[in-house]
Amino acid sequence: MKQTHLFTKTRKEAPKGEESKNAQLLIRAGYIHKEMAGVYTMLPLGLRVLKNIEQIIREEMNKVGGQEMNLTALQDKKLWKASGRWDDSVVDNWFKTKLKNDTELGLGFTHEEPIANAMVSFVNSYKDLPFYAYQIQTKFRNESRAKAGLMRGREFVMKDLYSFSKNEEEHNIFYEAMKESYMRVFGRLGIGENTYLTASNGKPFSKYSYEFQTVSSAGEDVIVIDKSKNIAINKDDFNESIISDLHLKGFEVGSEEKSVEVGDIYSLGTKYSEALGLVYKDEKGKELPVYMGSYGMSPTRLMGTIVEVLSDEGGIVWPESVAPFKYHLVLLNADKEEVKEYADSIYNSLQEKNIEVLYDDRDKPAGEKFADSDLIGIPKRIVISQKTLDQSEDERKLEVKDRKTGEVEMLLEGEL
Amino acid sequence: MKQTHLFTKTRKEAPKGEESKNAQLLIRAGYIHKEMAGVYTMLPLGLRVLKNIEQIIREEMNKVGGQEMNLTALQDKKLWKASGRWDDSVVDNWFKTKLKNDTELGLGFTHEEPIANAMVSFVNSYKDLPFYAYQIQTKFRNESRAKAGLMRGREFVMKDLYSFSKNEEEHNIFYEAMKESYMRVFGRLGIGENTYLTASNGKPFSKYSYEFQTVSSAGEDVIVIDKSKNIAINKDDFNESIISDLHLKGFEVGSEEKSVEVGDIYSLGTKYSEALGLVYKDEKGKELPVYMGSYGMSPTRLMGTIVEVLSDEGGIVWPESVAPFKYHLVLLNADKEEVKEYADSIYNSLQEKNIEVLYDDRDKPAGEKFADSDLIGIPKRIVISQKTLDQSEDERKLEVKDRKTGEVEMLLEGEL
Numbered sequence: 001m002k003q004t005h006l007f008t009k010t011r012k013e014a015p016k017g018e019e020s021k022n023a024q025l026l027i028r029a030g031y032i033h034k035e036m037a038g039v040y041t042m043l044p045l046g047l048r049v050l051k052n053i054e055q056i057i058r059e060e061m062n063k064v065g066g067q068e069m070n071l072t073a074l075q076d077k078k079l080w081k082a083s084g085r086w087d088d089s090v091v092d093n094w095f096k097t098k099l100k101n102d103t104e105l106g107l108g109f110t111h112e113e114p115i116a117n118a119m120v121s122f123v124n125s126y127k128d129l130p131f132y133a134y135q136i137q138t139k140f141r142n143e144s145r146a147k148a149g150l151m152r153g154r155e156f157v158m159k160d161l162y163s164f165s166k167n168e169e170e171h172n173i174f175y176e177a178m179k180e181s182y183m184r185v186f187g188r189l190g191i192g193e194n195t196y197l198t199a200s201n202g203k204p205f206s207k208y209s210y211e212f213q214t215v216s217s218a219g220e221d222v223i224v225i226d227k228s229k230n231i232a233i234n235k236d237d238f239n240e241s242i243i244s245d246l247h248l249k250g251f252e253v254g255s256e257e258k259s260v261e262v263g264d265i266y267s268l269g270t271k272y273s274e275a276l277g278l279v280y281k282d283e284k285g286k287e288l289p290v291y292m293g294s295y296g297m298s299p300t301r302l303m304g305t306i307v308e309v310l311s312d313e314g315g316i317v318w319p320e321s322v323a324p325f326k327y328h329l330v331l332l333n334a335d336k337e338e339v340k341e342y343a344d345s346i347y348n349s350l351q352e353k354n355i356e357v358l359y360d361d362r363d364k365p366a367g368e369k370f371a372d373s374d375l376i377g378i379p380k381r382i383v384i385s386q387k388t389l390d391q392s393e394d395e396r397k398l399e400v401k402d403r404k405t406g407e408v409e410m411l412l413e414g415e416l
Numbered sequence: 417m418k419q420t421h422l423f424t425k426t427r428k429e430a431p432k433g434e435e436s437k438n439a440q441l442l443i444r445a446g447y448i449h450k451e452m453a454g455v456y457t458m459l460p461l462g463l464r465v466l467k468n469i470e471q472i473i474r475e476e477m478n479k480v481g482g483q484e485m486n487l488t489a490l491q492d493k494k495l496w497k498a499s500g501r502w503d504d505s506v507v508d509n510w511f512k513t514k515l516k517n518d519t520e521l522g523l524g525f526t527h528e529e530p531i532a533n534a535m536v537s538f539v540n541s542y543k544d545l546p547f548y549a550y551q552i553q554t555k556f557r558n559e560s561r562a563k564a565g566l567m568r569g570r571e572f573v574m575k576d577l578y579s580f581s582k583n584e585e586e587h588n589i590f591y592e593a594m595k596e597s598y599m600r601v602f603g604r605l606g607i608g609e610n611t612y613l614t615a616s617n618g619k620p621f622s623k624y625s626y627e628f629q630t631v632s633s634a635g636e637d638v639i640v641i642d643k644s645k646n647i648a649i650n651k652d653d654f655n656e657s658i659i660s661d662l663h664l665k666g667f668e669v670g671s672e673e674k675s676v677e678v679g680d681i682y683s684l685g686t687k688y689s690e691a692l693g694l695v696y697k698d699e700k701g702k703e704l705p706v707y708m709g710s711y712g713m714s715p716t717r718l719m720g721t722i723v724e725v726l727s728d729e730g731g732i733v734w735p736e737s738v739a740p741f742k743y744h745l746v747l748l749n750a751d752k753e754e755v756k757e758y759a760d761s762i763y764n765s766l767q768e769k770n771i772e773v774l775y776d777d778r779d780k781p782a783g784e785k786f787a788d789s790d791l792i793g794i795p796k797r798i799v800i801s802q803k804t805l806d807q808s809e810d811e812r813k814l815e816v817k818d819r820k821t822g823e824v825e826m827l828l829e830g831e832l
Contacts, residue, residue, distance in 0.1 A: 005481075006483065007547040009538050030538075035490065035492060041485065043485050047484055047486050050486075065421075067423060068463055069463055070458040070466075074451065074455045074556070076451060095521075097511045097513045097523065099558065118459075119423070121427070121449070138489065142515065164423075
């Protein structure tokens with residue numbers, strides 16, 4: 001994509017009142033637009049990153065047998081009354097609205113109730129279990145405070161998978177598989193080394209549970225890390241009984257770090273299946289409630305977390321797996337016809353090879369272009385200038401700079 | 417995908433109170449689940465169809481230079497007050513909600529206001545124009561009546577593109593290009609021959625405008641068609657002045673047909689840019705409001721329309737371009753090891769070639785399998801039975817039946 005075609009522009013200053021680093025950088029670079037606190041529009045560059053994150057998650061969910069679907073935002077009060085989660089005294093972050101005939105509706109902040117209800121049509125026998133369904137969908141949470149940019153949204157994207165098993169034993173096998181699946185996602189997103197499987201209380205679903213915490217100064221949690229075992233415990237829940245109950249004997253108390261919760265996996269038991277009538281008949285014809293689990297992870301929060309964890313003083317540093325483009329082709333001396341033509345030819349040849357490239361073809365000073373390029377944070381920058389053309393055509397090498405390390409390589413066009 | 421793995425099942429009866437043919441068939445075949453009137457969950461098969469429709473639209477929007485983004489559902493009252501569209505007396509299908517501090521918010525039923533507001537950050541000069549931005553996103557409309565299945569949703573997916581031009585002349589060039597772009601979309605979706613560019617009043621935006629109407633007995637509109645010119649006029653707006661004002665002289669009044677509005681394209685003029693302060697400086701430094709257009713089309717409504725228009729007494733008939741799978745591989749005599757193994761091998765070999773196939777590997781009677789297959793509506797059905805295996809291995813042919821025409825071909829495996 002040519003930058004002269006892209007309608008967004010970078011800006012020098014973040015908007016007033018935007019406190020979080022992730023939102024400041026993402027707004028300045030033209031990835032997102034703030035509608036109101038905790039509510040952000042995805043601009044073209046932002047949507048590209050978000051879709052890359054979603055695709056990595058989708059691939060990993062498919063690998064564990066997940067079937068993708070898409071539930072609705074509008075929620076039927078009846079289902080949430082059945083589980084006891086309708087009242088604002090129980091759930092304090094509902095957004096609610098009304099039909100013309102005054103029927104109250106909710107906006108989904110999670111989907112245990114509607115998915116259990118939908119599955120009643122499809123589950124009869126033990127032969128129908130286990131299975132796993134997930135969605136990548138917009139959630140609404142009426143947060144009273146939303147100052148953390150993409151890290152805590154009032155409207156945000158969530159991947160939520162739900163597992164449906166015959167019993168606790170069958171459930172536990174999948175629950176363990178999901179721990180590994182989640183760590184694979186974080187690894188592919190470039191935050192694997194900063195992210196810990198973290199034992200915590202299981203509120204609101206169970207006594208204990210696991211979450212995933214990424215070490216970041218922007219985090220709202222604190223975790224106690226055992227680096228030798230690559231595991232952590234949420235400091236709020238750290239005590240002897242969580243260690244013994246979760247069989248974490250030998251946990252070595254290491255450093256305490258601020259961290260962001262980037263995922264959680266819950267054993268729900270039969271609470272929702274009993275409330276919504278999701279039952280199956282076992283081999284002997286006996287009717288039993290389905291054993292459920294739920295597994296959350298927010299692509300938008302992950303986008304914010306990646307920016308918080310990996311950016312530097314120059315701007316964003318995207319890992320290649322989620323970057324909006326692989327290369328940022330930066331043309332200097334745009335006023336010189338020969339240089340411009342050569343840069344155009346490199347752009348066209350990368351396009352033909354289906355290599356994703358953002359082409360800064362704007363007629364702007366080099367300093368401004370480099371500052372914008374650092375801010376936008378594409379992994380590799382190719383610079384084309386009069387100097388490039390001054391080399392003999394046979395041995396013409398291109399300057400390719402790594403955004404993360406700053407290392408510069410001189411490569412022949414074919415080596416890109 | 418194996419049908420024994422798919423968690424959905426077909427059902428013989430549509431749920432009570434579901435009047436529309438599209439929702440009846442889509443629910444019976446396991447494409448969608450009804451949450452409430454006008455609000456449907458996309459099950460795995462349904463999501464596959466929806467994504468295929470969205471991808472066709474996306475490709476055509478990119479072709480005309482559209483840049484994809486994603487605005488939010490939650491709406492800031494301030495922007496809609498500025499344009500005069502906040503009050504329920506002006507817009508009668510708002511869903512509204514509230515923040516904890518009692519600030520009123522809306523749920524977006526369209527996005528002229530927020531997109532004009534977002535673009536204020538990016539438009540300064542005539543050099544920034546024209547450009548085109550679009551999204552494929554969930555809209556909310558508080559319809560008092562919602563009995564048409566996917567054809568009129570309270571929560572539904574919309575593709576809405578907005579054009580930003582310097583003046584009416586520049587706008588008109590793009591507006592004409594969009595007429596063709598839309599017809600290409602309907603053509604690729606398999607309803608091109610039933611769909612007419614239709615002149616109508618331009619409410620609520622302008623005096624006249626164009627919409628696209630697909631002939632269907634389920635439609636809520638009536639159009640007057642001139643088949644020789646391949647154009648129609650909405651019957652409600654049919655009179656001499658629309659013919660002369662839109663330069664439709666020589667319009668030959670042909671048949672009147674019930675029809676579904678599947679798209680609309682509006683010239684907005686400067687109403688929203690003036691209200692939201694979206695201005696640019698021309699060559700002489702004079703400040704002028706941007707000339708806008710908006711172009712809507714709903715992938716979910718299109719999904720419902722395709723079912724209404726193309727289904728037959730046996731069930732759904734998907735065009736290949738949107739079908740959830742290209743082939744439905746149906747195994748008969750599933751209890752016979754040799755037959756099952758052969759069908760498995762065909763399934764694996766299609767999977768390896770990345771040919772999308774749904775494999776009915778269930779142990780069920782042939783009649784039930786064929787009825788399910790007709791209902792689900794995949795374009796080509798391959799039947800594997802003892803009869804297939806009875807042929808000599810060298811010349812073994814597969815029975816391939818076309819869902820639409822009913823024609824049966826006998827093909828070698830390599831000919832698929």
